[in-house]
Amino acid sequence: MLLQPEIRIADQGSRGYARATVCNLNIEPTLFGYRLRFNFAFEAQNGNSVSLDGWESELYLNEGAQSILVGRLAPDLSEHPRRLIHQFTLQRHLDLRSDDFVRLIDKSYLGDVVFEFRTRPLLSGIPHEGNAEQGRLTIPQSEWLELLNRAGMDRFELIAIRIPVQSSHLHKPFADAVTKIREAERQYSRGDWNAAGSSCRSAWRTILSTAPPNTQAIEHLLARVIGDPRRKDFGLALAKGLNAIANQAVHLEGDVKTGTPPVNLTPEDALLCIHWYAAVIGYLSSL
Numbered sequence: 001m002l003l004q005p006e007i008r009i010a011d012q013g014s015r016g017y018a019r020a021t022v023c024n025l026n027i028e029p030t031l032f033g034y035r036l037r038f039n040f041a042f043e044a045q046n047g048n049s050v051s052l053d054g055w056e057s058e059l060y061l062n063e064g065a066q067s068i069l070v071g072r073l074a075p076d077l078s079e080h081p082r083r084l085i086h087q088f089t090l091q092r093h094l095d096l097r098s099d100d101f102v103r104l105i106d107k108s109y110l111g112d113v114v115f116e117f118r119t120r121p122l123l124s125g126i127p128h129e130g131n132a133e134q135g136r137l138t139i140p141q142s143e144w145l146e147l148l149n150r151a152g153m154d155r156f157e158l159i160a161i162r163i164p165v166q167s168s169h170l171h172k173p174f175a176d177a178v179t180k181i182r183e184a185e186r187q188y189s190r191g192d193w194n195a196a197g198s199s200c201r202s203a204w205r206t207i208l209s210t211a212p213p214n215t216q217a218i219e220h221l222l223a224r225v226i227g228d229p230r231r232k233d234f235g236l237a238l239a240k241g242l243n244a245i246a247n248q249a250v251h252l253e254g255d256v257k258t259g260t261p262p263v264n265l266t267p268e269d270a271l272l273c274i275h276w277y278a279a280v281i282g283y284l285s286s287l
Contacts, residue, residue, distance in 0.1 A: 001023055001025070001139060003022065003040075003117075003136065003137055005134070006019050006135055007119055008020075009052065009084065011123060011128035011130060012128045012129050013127075013128040016045050017084045018045055019042065019043060023040050023041070026147075027148070027151040028151070032098065033096050033097040033098045034096050037091060037092075038059075038073065038093065040090045042087065044085050045084075049084075049125060050123055050126055051083055051084070052082050052121055052123060053123065054121070054122035056120045056122070057072075057092055057119040057120075058071070058072050058073065059071055059115060059117060060115065060116040060117075060118065061108065061113075061114070063107070070104065071096070072094070073093065073117075074094070079091075108144065110141075111186075112139065112141050113138070113139040113144045114137070115136070120132045120133070160282070161282040163178060163285050170285075177204070177281050178203070180203035181199070181278050184203070184277075193265040194262060196270040196273060196274060197269065200273040201273075203277055204246060204280075207281055216239075218243055222238060252265070
């Protein structure tokens with residue numbers, strides 16, 4: 001996986017000696033938790049004889065507006081000083097307790113994972129000290145979930161939602177609905193359960209708005225199923241169930257006129273909303 005920006009080994013005089021453009025990650029179970037092992041592939045620059053005696057590095061999790069320190073990365077015990085004249089690999093690892101690893105997963109599994117590295121080389125053979133550098137590793141969500149699956153900590157699967165082609169008049173409303181589901185996921189990860197449920201219902205209303213005026217929206221969306229003699233009973237039962245759930249969801253929002261407050265959702269309720277609405281929207285989009 002590419003580092004963007006790359007990580008340089010340089011001195012405070014701005015002279016560069018090596019750079020890492022690639023970093024691979026493995027997650028391994030340990031006796032009390034999990035080990036994140038990063039392998040940085042470096043290539044030397046400028047044909048020098050500078051010695052790298054050490055490489056201090058810290059790992060941060062980027063959450064958009066802020067970066068949260070995960071921990072200080074440790075070198076392998078077998079690492080020794082090296083001359084920066086060839087291609088080489090530096091390994092760094094971080095051991096996390098199981099509960100700390102679970103918290104990292106909870107913060108990261110809903111999208112691409114962005115790790116930041118803040119490093120400083122310990123150099124000898126030059127008059128300047130090593131310069132502090134930063135690099136960033138973005139791991140696509142699919143690859144991150146596969147890493148978690150291989151580690152055996154949990155099992156995650158991506159659910160693909162196919163929306164109508166861009167030339168279709170249904171493309172924009174379904175695309176907007178999926179965007180609202182993604183917002184619900186972010187709200188869920190922040191612990192705002194009620195907002196997550198509200199975003200899901202907003203996504204559902206966006207889908208219902210695609211039906212022509214003076215029609216039953218759900219029956220219109222299920223027209224291809226209800227119109228199929230082999231699937232008519234299934235389609236009618238599905239329409240009835242969707243109508244019932246949609247009507248009940250409205251009551252969760254409360255009523256200003258009657259002074260009825262909104263219902264407070266639990267984490268399990270909010271997660272059910274996200275999965276249910278995503279699955280139904282994906283199904284309707286595929287018809």
